[in-house]
Every structure is written in structure tokens, then in C-alpha cells.
Amino acid sequence: MSIRAILVDDEDLARQILREYLSQEGDVEIVAECNNGFDAVKAIAEWKPDLAFLDVQMPKLDGFEVLELVDSDLAVVFVTAYDQYAMKAFDAAAVDYLLKPFDASRLRTALEKARRRLGERAPGPRAAELKQAARPPGQWPERIVVKDGARVHIIPVAQLEYAEAQDDYVALHSVGKSYLKQQTILSLEESLDPAKFVRVHRSFLINLERVSKIEPYTKDSRLAILSSGAQVPVSRAGYLRLKEAMERG
Amino acid sequence: MHPIFQDKNSVLAYLAAWVPLGLMLAFVIKVSARLGWLETASLTAPLTLFLAIVCLSPWYLAKSLPLGTSSRAKVLGTNLIAAMCASAILMGAVHILLFLASRLHPGPVGACHPALPILAGVMFLFYLLSIAMHYVLLALETSKRAELLSRESEFKALKAQVNPHFLFNSLNSISALTSIDAAKAREMCIRLSDFLRNSLRLGEKTSIPFSEEMELTSTYLDVEQVRFGRRLRVKQDFAAACAHCEVPPLLLQPLVENAIKHGIAALTEGGEIAMTAHVERGQLRFTVENPFDPDAPAMKKSGFGLVNVRNRLAARYGSAARLEVQVEPNLYRVILSLPCGDTVKG
Numbered sequence: 001m002s003i004r005a006i007l008v009d010d011e012d013l014a015r016q017i018l019r020e021y022l023s024q025e026g027d028v029e030i031v032a033e034c035n036n037g038f039d040a041v042k043a044i045a046e047w048k049p050d051l052a053f054l055d056v057q058m059p060k061l062d063g064f065e066v067l068e069l070v071d072s073d074l075a076v077v078f079v080t081a082y083d084q085y086a087m088k089a090f091d092a093a094a095v096d097y098l099l100k101p102f103d104a105s106r107l108r109t110a111l112e113k114a115r116r117r118l119g120e121r122a123p124g125p126r127a128a129e130l131k132q133a134a135r136p137p138g139q140w141p142e143r144i145v146v147k148d149g150a151r152v153h154i155i156p157v158a159q160l161e162y163a164e165a166q167d168d169y170v171a172l173h174s175v176g177k178s179y180l181k182q183q184t185i186l187s188l189e190e191s192l193d194p195a196k197f198v199r200v201h202r203s204f205l206i207n208l209e210r211v212s213k214i215e216p217y218t219k220d221s222r223l224a225i226l227s228s229g230a231q232v233p234v235s236r237a238g239y240l241r242l243k244e245a246m247e248r249g
Numbered sequence: 250m251h252p253i254f255q256d257k258n259s260v261l262a263y264l265a266a267w268v269p270l271g272l273m274l275a276f277v278i279k280v281s282a283r284l285g286w287l288e289t290a291s292l293t294a295p296l297t298l299f300l301a302i303v304c305l306s307p308w309y310l311a312k313s314l315p316l317g318t319s320s321r322a323k324v325l326g327t328n329l330i331a332a333m334c335a336s337a338i339l340m341g342a343v344h345i346l347l348f349l350a351s352r353l354h355p356g357p358v359g360a361c362h363p364a365l366p367i368l369a370g371v372m373f374l375f376y377l378l379s380i381a382m383h384y385v386l387l388a389l390e391t392s393k394r395a396e397l398l399s400r401e402s403e404f405k406a407l408k409a410q411v412n413p414h415f416l417f418n419s420l421n422s423i424s425a426l427t428s429i430d431a432a433k434a435r436e437m438c439i440r441l442s443d444f445l446r447n448s449l450r451l452g453e454k455t456s457i458p459f460s461e462e463m464e465l466t467s468t469y470l471d472v473e474q475v476r477f478g479r480r481l482r483v484k485q486d487f488a489a490a491c492a493h494c495e496v497p498p499l500l501l502q503p504l505v506e507n508a509i510k511h512g513i514a515a516l517t518e519g520g521e522i523a524m525t526a527h528v529e530r531g532q533l534r535f536t537v538e539n540p541f542d543p544d545a546p547a548m549k550k551s552g553f554g555l556v557n558v559r560n561r562l563a564a565r566y567g568s569a570a571r572l573e574v575q576v577e578p579n580l581y582r583v584i585l586s587l588p589c590g591d592t593v594k595g
Contacts, residue, residue: 010517011418012478017425036517057414059517059542081417100421143544154544 003111003118006047007033008040008066009055009079014100018053018079021104025111037061041152044070051114053098056080061145061152069147075114140193144172146179153179157196161210162232163188165203173230198245200224200238208245251308252390264301270375271297277371281364292346299342300372303335304379311383328380336373343368399564412506415473422476437475444468451498459501459526459533459589460492466502470522473509480519481509488527494589496533497565500558504537504583507555512539512581533589538582555583562587 005028007015015033022028028051032043036059044052044066054076056063063078078097087097095117096110144160146153155174164171165185172179181188189199199205210226214234217223222234224242234242253259275293278284284292310331314324343365419441426434447465451457463485474481508522520540527534555572562570562585570587 010514011422011476013422013425013476014418016429017421020425020428039517057514059515060544081414081421100417101424 002027002029003051003114004029004031004047004049005051005053006031006040006043006049007053008035008037008058008063009053010035010058011055014055014079017101018107021107024104025108028111035059037063037066038152040066041069041147042150044074045150049074050118051075051077051095053077053079065145069145069152075117077110077114140196141191144181146172146181148179155179157192158207158209160197160207161226161228161230162204162206164205170205176228195245195248198238198242200232200234200242202235204232204234204238206232208242211242214239214242251305252386253305267297267301270300274300274368274371277364277367281367288350292350296339296342296346300339300375303339304376306335307331307376307380307383308386310380311387315387316384328377332373332376332380335376336369339372340365340369414510415506418476419472426475433475437472440468440471440475444472448499454498456495457498458492459487459494459496459535462496462498462501463487463526465499466505466524469502469505477509477513477519480516481513482519482521483524484521485524487525490528491526491533491535491589494528494533496587497561500561501535501585503558504535504555504585507583508537508539508581511545512541515542515545516540528589531589532586535585536582538580540579541581543578558585 005022007018007030009015009018012035015035019030019033022030031047031049034040034043038060040052040054040058041061048071052066052070052074054063054066056078057080058066061069063080067076075095078094079100079102080097081100087099096113098106098110140157142157144155144157146155155172159174161173161175163173163185166180168182168184169180170183170185170188172181185199185203185205189197189205192205196208197205198208206224206226210228211224212227213225215223215225217233220236222239224232224234226232253263271293274297275289278293279286279289282289307328310328314327316324419437423434423437423441426437444465447468451461451465470481470483474483505522505524513519513522523536523538525536555574559572562572566587570585573584573586575582575584
């Protein structure tokens with residue numbers, strides 16, 4: 001079985017060396033090359049490769065964000081210069097990671113692992129988990145990426161007003177627009193700074209900075225009125241969490 | 250503890266310094282009491298030793314009442330009172346010595362009457378002198394510690410600047426070039442070595458001419474040029490007057506490195522880094538401009554590199570230097586201004 005691979009790196013020479021090494025492997029076919037994260041997401045959707053060699057630091061979207069936006073049965077080998085936190089994440093979840101500069105035999109080892117992974121057709125790493133592990137402790141992402149057909153939206157976290165769970169998706173509400181993302185509300189909650197975002201309801205996560213007032217609703221629940229005028233239900237447990245977070249802040 | 254006890258040599262030196270003072274004291278006693286040399290010595294030697302010990306005490310006063318922060322009246326008053334107490338104690342010692350002497354040698358020593366007021370005055374002056382010396386000592390210690398601290402922060406700054414990303418990415422480029430263009434790979438090895446060697450060499454100095462810093466920066470850019478190819482374009486415009494301005498080493502190059510890391514590297518099409526420098530009213534003004542992707546979060550804040558530069562500027566020039574960041578929709582500009590010429594503080 002031949003492996004269809006995509007190379008993603010913003011540096012020409014970095015792709016060049018991958019191309020050179022891979023040309024010595026009989027069963028690897030390079031179907032696309034990209035020099036930024038946006039193009040990578042598009043090309044992966046279009047070409048459906050088996051394997052991606054993914055740089056971490058790239059224009060537009062970084063390697064983790066790309067991973068978050070593509071189907072999880074893609075085997076990923078990260079290629080990076082140096083990043084101690086990222087390396088921890090690779091250890092946990094990626095097929096393998098290559099530290100630049102690397103030699104042909106190191107690449108072959110990574111390919112071996114990828115072949116095994118592809119043979120099993122095991123589900124790939126959960127991107128959100130991977131992303132979390134790659135972040136230095138105490139730091140939170142400043143933006144959320146959402147794929148909408150072929151387009152990619154970037155939502156600054158500070159502009160996220162609230163999120164609502166909708167089956168397997170979350171609806172992210174930001175600046176009067178709403179974006180659907182395939183993610184559970186729990187994993188979204190875990191990826192955001194708990195000092196800023198509070199789960200006020202089984203299906204709702206709100207940005208504390210956007211709350212203008214809390215009104216009583218029914219006997220056991222309340223309504224949070226956000227700065228845009230949006231009304232979000234607050235459960236009893238959610239209200240306790242909200243109070244706690246506000247007192248802390 | 251008094252700093253003089255930190256090593257044996259300084260204790261010995263201190264005691265040696267008291268030998269001429271002791272001789273002076275002996276002269277006063279001998280003349281006023283009309284004693285022989287031997288008697289004078291037996292009286293003066295223990296007295297001088299005691300005086301030497303008492304004269305160490307102003308250290309603690311000087312430490313608790315530093316000149317800059319305490320009120321002058323308080324410093325003056327406290328020290329005068331201390332001097333009076335010290336001379337009173339010392340006169341007490343003189344009396345005890347005389348009493349002992351009269352018991353042991355009922356001869357001329359016991360019967361002598363040195364001019365006690367003069368002796369008291371001499372000791373009072375000695376003590377005042379010692380207070381002054383201790384304030385000088387304290388000032389020296391403080392400046393030494395400050396220098397050590399600023400050295401330490403500079404060293405940390407330099408260490409932090411050997412950017413592993415840059416190094417590993419460059420090595421990766423070299424590795425790729427070996428099979429496509431061996432000559433270019435070799436050239437890049439040499440450029441990279443030049444850059445590393447010069448960073449180490451210049452990093453040891455306290456200041457270097459602006460021209461040398463720019464030479465280093467240009468070697469750095471040569472290496473990055475290979476990595477980024479057409480994505481990196483450089484424009485520079487330096488006025489001739491800047492060349493001789495003294496700058497701390499490896500202060501400006503990180504600004505350019507920042508411009509690449511957060512600006513050019515985050516743009517698919519890359520962009521132009523524009524550097525300008527001129528001298529204005531004795532201040533060197535160095536500007537770096539780079540385009541950036543407004544969607545990338547990193548450039549909006551002042552990154553670690555800038556914090557480092559700010560700290561180094563503050564430690565060295567105080568308020569005479571400044572670092573300004575201007576963010577336009579697609580353009581990031583850092584303006585650094587510092588005194589041209591070797592006006593290093595302290």
C-alpha cells in the first residue's frame with residue numbers, strides 16, 4: 001500500500017529535505033506541499049492524504065491548529081526545531097516528531113511508526129488534548145480556529161461571548177456572529193482559562209467579562225444577560241460556579 | 250558583620266593603618282605627660298588597640314542611617330552623639346589605664362597627668378574621621394553590589410539570546426543545502442559560525458561601536474536570508490554619524506530577530522524589514538519596522554525580547570534611553586533611543 005503524504009512547512013529548504021529523503025522511499029507519494037496552515041487545511045480536505053509532515057511554527061495557523069481542523073484519521077508527524085512543551089505533546093499523542101535537523105534513518109523510523117498506525121487505522125490523537133499539552137502551564141490560547149467548509153475563521157478568545165452545546169458541536173458566539181465547531185463543550189471548557197470562562201449551564205459556557213447582569217428566572221434558575229443583550233440560562237450549580245469565579249476574580 | 254572581618258588581610262591592613270595614628274597619639278601623651286618612650290608605649294599601645302576597635306562601630310550606624318534616605322539633621326545628630334559617647338568611653342579607658350599604671354608603676358607613669366581634654370579632643374576627631382570613612386566604605390560596597398547586579402542581568406540577557414530555534418532551523422537549512430548546493434551550504438556554515446563567534450566575542454564587552462553591532466546584525470540576516478529566501482527583504486539606511494556611537498553589544502540585533510520571528514516568519518509572502526538610524530541631539534535613534542499578520546497574536550504584545558532590551562537599557566542608561574513600540578494595522582515599529590557616545594552610567 002502506498003502512503004499519500006503532504007508536506008507542510010513555511011521554509012522551502014525544510015520541505016526540500018523532506019522531499020529528498022522521501023524520494024528514497026518507494027511507497028511514499030507526495031500529493032501536496034503547503035507553506036502555511038490555511039493552505040494545509042484546504043489541501044488536506046481536498047487530497048485526503050494518509051500522512052502529514054507538519055511544521056509547528058507557521059504563518060496563519062500553527063501545526064496544532066491545523067490538526068484541530070482536519071479529520072482525526074490523518075497520521076501526523078510533527079517536524080520542528082525546538083519546543084520543549086510541544087515535545088511533551090508529541091510524546092503523548094502524535095505518531096512521531098522529528099527534530100530539525102534530522103537524518104534519513106530518523107525519518108525512516110517515523111515512517112515505520114506511521115505505517116503501523118495506518119495499518120491499524122486507529123483513531124488519531126484528540127487534537128484538543130494535544131494542544132493543551134503543548135501549552136506551557138498557566139498559558140491559555142488567545143484564539144480559536146473554526147473550519148467552515150473550505151474557509152477557516154479565527155476567533156480571538158477575548159471576543160468569544162458565549163458558547164452553546166449543540167449535539168456534537170459547539171456554537172461559538174462572537175461579535176454578533178455564530179460559528180459551529182465540532183467539539184464538545186467540555187473539551188472547549190477545558191481548553192479555556194477558567195478564570196475567564198465559566199460553565200453556567202450544562203450546555204452553556206460564558207465569558208465572564210461579557211456578563212452585564214444576572215436576573216432570576218424560575219425557582220431554580222437564573223438568566224445571565226450579556227453585554228450584547230444575549231440571554232443565557234444559568235443553572236443552580238452554574239450560578240455557584242459563576243459566583244465563585246467572580247469572587248476569585 | 251563588619252566587612253573588615255571578611256578576610257584576615259583586611260584586618261591586618263586596618264591595624265597597620267592604626268600604627269601611624271597610634272604614634273601620633275603617643276606623641277601627644279608623651280609631650281603632655283612628659284614621659285619616657287617606654288612608659289608612653291605601655292600606655293598608648295593598649296589605648297590605640299581599644300580605639301581601633303571602637304572606631305569600627307560607625308559601620309552599623311552608617312548602615313542604619315544611610316546618607317541618601319535619612320534626614321541630614323538625624324545623621325548629623327546621631328553621629329555627633331555617637332562620637333561623644335565613644336570619646337567618653339575612651340576617656341574612661343584612659344582613666345582605667347592610668348589607674349592600672351599607677352598601681353603597677355608607682356613611679357613617673359602613675360604620677361603623670363597627660364592633658365586629658367586634648368586627648369579627648371583627639372579621640373573625638375578620630376571617631377568623626379572613622380564615621381566619614383565608613384560612609385565612604387558603605388558607598389563603595391553599595392556601588393559594587395549594584396554593578397554586580399547589573400552585570401548579572403546583562404549576562405542573563407546574553408545567555409537568553411542564543412536562540413535555539415534560530416540555531417536548529419539554520420542547521421536544518423544547511424542540511425538541506427548540502428545535496429542541492431554544496432557551496433551555498435558551506436557559505437551558510439561560515440556565516441553561522443561568524444555570527445556565533447562574533448556574538449560570543451562582542452558579548453564580553455560592555456559597549457561596542459554601532460557599526461560593529463550592525464555588522465553582526467547583517468551576518469545574522471545573511472543566515473536568515475538563506476532560510477527565508479525571497480520572503481525576507483531588508484532595507485537599511487544608517488546615517489554616517491551613527492557609526493561611532495557606543496551601544497551595548499547584542500542589544501539591537503535581537504530587535505531585528507524579533508522582527509523576523511514575529512513578523513516575517515508568520516507571513517506566507519514574507520515582507521520587508523526596514524532599519525534606519527540617525528543621531529539627533531546626541532541621541533542615537535534606531536528604528537526597525539516590519540509587517541506582521543494581525544491575526545497572529547504574538548506581535549501585539551511586547552515579546553520577551555523587548556522586555557529584555559528594556560531592562561538592559563534601564564540598568565545602563567536610566568531615563569536617558571527609551572524604547573518605544575508603535576503598532577499600525579499591518580506594521581510593527583520599534584524605536585530605540587539612547588545616548589550616542591560612551592555615556593555609561595556609573
